[in-house]
Amino acid sequence: QVQLVESGGGLVQAGGSRRLSCAASGHTFGNYYMAWFRQAPGKEREFVSAINWSGEVTNYADSVKGRFTISRVNALATAYLQMNRLKPEDTAVYYCAAQDSSGSVYYTHRNQYSDWGQGTQVTVSS
Numbered sequence: 185q186v187q188l189v190e191s192g193g194g195l196v197q198a199g200g201s202r203r204l205s206c207a208a209s210g211h212t213f214g215n216y217y218m219a220w221f222r223q224a225p226g227k228e229r230e231f232v233s234a235i236n237w238s239g240e241v242t243n244y245a246d247s248v249k250g251r252f253t254i255s256r257v258n259a260l261a262t263a264y265l266q267m268n269r270l271k272p273e274d275t276a277v278y279y280c281a282a283q284d285s286s287g288s289v290y291y292t293h294r295n296q297y298s299d300w301g302q303g304t305q306v307t308v309s310s
Contacts, residue, residue, distance in 0.1 A: 186211045186299045188280045193304030196270055200308075204265040206280030206301060213261035217287035219297060220254060220265045222276035222306075229279065231292035233265065243289040248274075270308045277303040 192204040206218065219234035233254040234243045242254050253266040263280060281297035291297065 186213070186216060186282050188282060188299055188301035190278065190280045190301040190304040193278060193306045195307045195309060198270060198272055198308055198310050200270050201266070201268045202270065202306060204267070204278055204280075204304060204306070206263040206265075208261045208263070208282065213256075214258040215285055216282040216299075217284075217289060217291070218254075218256055218263040219281045219283070219289075219291070220263075221279045221281055221294060221297075222274075223279070223303075224273075224276040227276075229294050231294075232278070234289040234291065235263065236289050237285070241289050243292075245292075267306070270306075272308045272310045275306060275308045277305050279303045 186208050187210045189207045196202050220232040221229050222232050223229040235254045239256050251269045256263040280301040282299040283297045
């Protein structure tokens with residue numbers, strides 16, 4: 185099991201940028217697939233992006249493709265989500281998730297990830 189702590193959320197104007205961080209501890213970070221999900225009020229938690237252990241393979245939801253970038257620094261046991269050209273519909277609680285080596289960047293359902301952070305709120309004003 186790996187413990188995850190997100191940070192970097194806040195209020196941002198539409199068109200602006202924000203970078204979220206996910207700090208991991210407890211197990212060898214480099215063995216895990218990492219992902220970001222988000223959940224808006226009254227909606228299901230939805231997949232945003234995922235990255236493999238080396239950072240060389242990524243996957244994005246269509247709604248964020250070209251605007252968001254996922255990355256990781258294994259030496260720092262941290263994953264990131266750089267969000268550019270933010271829109272009001274990006275407003276949500278953003279969650280970091282991890283899955284061990286049995287995972288895939290093409291896992292897009294919350295049940296496919298074993299470990300979760302507590303979430304960080306991102307609010308985009310119009």
